[in-house]
Amino acid sequence: MDGIASCSNNAKVEVDGKHYCGIHDPKRLAEIRRKNQIRYDTEAKEREYKISAIQYCEKKGLTLEELKKEINS
Ligand SMILES: [Zn+2]
Numbered sequence: 571m572d573g574i575a576s577c578s579n580n581a582k583v584e585v586d587g588k589h590y591c592g593i594h595d596p597k598r599l600a601e602i603r604r605k606n607q608i609r610y611d612t613e614a615k616e617r618e619y620k621i622s623a624i625q626y627c628e629k630k631g632l633t634l635e636e637l638k639k640e641i642n643s
Pocket of ligand 1: 577578579590591592593594595
C-alpha cells in the first residue's frame with residue numbers, strides 16, 4: 571500500500587509521483603525516525619557512561635563524592 575491508498579486524509583505532498591498527507595509525508599516520517607534514532611543513541615551512550623562510572627567506583631572502592639573529587643582534582 572502506498573500513501574493515499576491506505577489513508578483517508580487529503581494528500582498534501584507528492585514524492586516520486588505518489589501523494590501523501592501531512593501525517594504520512596515520507597520526509598516527515600524520515601525526520602521522526604532520525605530524531606528517535608538520535609534519542610535512542612543518546613540514551614544508550616548515557617547508559618554506557620553510567621555503567622562505566624559505577625564499575626570504576628566499585629573497582630576503586632570510591633563513593634560518588636570521592637569520584638567527583640577525583641575528576642575535579
Ligand atoms: Zn496519510
